Amino acid sequence: MGWTFLLLLAGLVIAAIAGFFAYGEFTAPGPLAEDKVFMVAPGQSVTEIGEVLQQNGIVSNGRIFALMAQATGQRARLKAGEYAFPKGATMAEVMALLASGKAVTYKISIPEGFTSQMAVDRVNANEVLTGDPAAVPPEGSILPDTYVFRRGMTRQKLVADMQAAQAKLLAELWAARKPVPVIETPEQAVTLASIVEKETAEADERPVIASVFINRLEKGMRLQSDPTIIYGIVGGKGRLDRPLTRADIDTATPYNTYRIKGLPPGPIANPGRAALEAVLNPEDTDKLYFVADGTGGHAFAATLEEHNRNVKNWRQIAGNAAAAAAADEGEADASAAPTPDATPPAAATPVPAPPGGNAAEAPLADVAPAPDGPAAQPPAAETAAPEPPPAAAEPAPAPTVVAVVPKPQAKPPQPVAAKPAAVALKPGTVLTIDGQATVIPRLRP
Structure with a gap:
């Protein structure tokens, strides 16, 4: 009897000592030298979890981890997943993280x-x-x-x-919408919202643009939206890598709203919440037209006369932008003029016109369509970013390169033309200056 008691007491003492050391290791900083992301696979037992944690240097002793999970009642709460373990995490912190389920x-x-x-x-x-x-x-x-x-x-x-x-x-x-006669189903709302989404990137413009399209539908006018033409060409697979052309506008597709009346057969994109809200709760306006205003937004109009003034303003902005770009290109060419011993520069890269056509062309948004007018009328609205501009962008002509012909001996180089305006000389032209014949060289392609 005495020996049994002593053995039992000794066992309790040993267990207490072991528990003390185990708890000390359970709460001591772990072996991780840096933060680590690790995946705990589903279907593993607590013993297997302890083993893989030890193998990957996250805990110092997998057996103690499993025993402490059992002792603290956390065994059934451990969850699989990908976890971010911090540097030096204690075994207790590792267990708490697995029990929380806060995976990466x-x-x-x-x-x-x-x-x-x-x-x-x-x-x-x-x-x-x-x-x-x-x-x-x-x-x-x-x-x-x-x-x-x-x-x-x-x-x-x-x-x-x-x-x-x-x-x-x-x-x-849909349940909270403002009833609109021309939008009869949620599917129609999504279709129109997708067009509004592609027409503008300005959040405050969406309700106004939605009202423009709704007003046009109510009057029997075609929508004439450029993004619908683009979708009919690419079918939703990427973007059109060129400007729209008049041929695109004249080509019939189920989505070309210059040729069809009403809405296209389905959405042309996935509209966001703001575009859906704009269509289901549009602003109450009398606007029928819009055109780019040169600031990233649009100018809206209720009449054709007002719209044409907006188009004129946009055309002037576009023309000024094209002229400025051409002037900058010309200055760059002038600064790189060839010296007598230098190779003539290559032809300058054409400068593309801004959205809406180049300086010599009106944007496609020139004329308002009659309700039953021809299918190939000009558009009523400019294409909004990120789609390409609606007009066929004819590149501005490359600046003319004027060759500089040197005088003989020590005289400094002089330009061929004495007038302020540049004179274009065709390659192969023979000039005689101060008694010396000079052939204008050809430019490299």
Whole structure:
């Protein structure tokens, strides 16, 4: 009896000492020399978790980790996931982090105006997501936003979450809408919102632009929106890498709102919340036209006369911009004029005209369409960033390079033309200056 008691007492003492040392190690700074992100796989037992944590230098003793998880009641609360363990984290801190489930999160942003193809391309390119590539959902069914996810989420699940977010928002906004006769269904609202989204990047303009399109629909006028032409050409797969041409406007597609009446058959992008709100609660205006104002925004008009004045102002702004660009290019060429022994410079790069056409052309937004006018009328609205300008951008002519012919011997070089205006000399021309014949050299291609 005495020996049994002594053995039991000795065992308790040893256990107490072991527990004391185990607790000391449990609360002591851990072996991590720097912060570390580590994935705790799902389906592991607490013993297996302790082992992998020790193997990866996160805890000093996996067995003590497992025993303390059992003793503190945390065993069933440990969660799988990717965690960021701080430098020198104690075993107790590691266990608390796993029990909290606060795993590392990642973000992916889908900008407003992205097409479904562009959104899915971004999702499929993300290396943190798992699973097969996601399929492209219907246009307009994704809500542009920033989405937070954890490692292990599948691409299909993330796209499904984006669609669910759009459906939820649309239902809320539709229930609180201002009734508009020409917008009869939520699908029509998304279609018009996608056009508004592509027409302007200015948030405060969206309700006004929405009112312009709604007013035109109510009057039986064609929408004549350039972004719809672009979507009909590229089909939502990327951007058009050139300006629109008159041939584009004249080419019939289901989305070309210069040729069709009413809305196109579906959205041309994924509109954001602001564009949806603008269409479902548009401003009450009498505006029917808008054109770029040269500041990144638009000038709106209710009459053709007022609109044409706005177009004239825009044409002047565009012309001044083109002239300034040409002048800057000319100064650059003059500063690089060849010396007698230098190789003539290559022809200058053409300077593209600003949006809306070059200085010699009117923007396409010249004439307001009659309700039943011809399909190929000029547009009523300028294309907003990030789409290309609506007019066919004819490049401004390259500045003429004037050759400088040197005089013989010690006289300094003199220009060929004594007048202030430059005189263009064709390559191969023979000039005789001070009795010396000189051939104008050809420029390198």
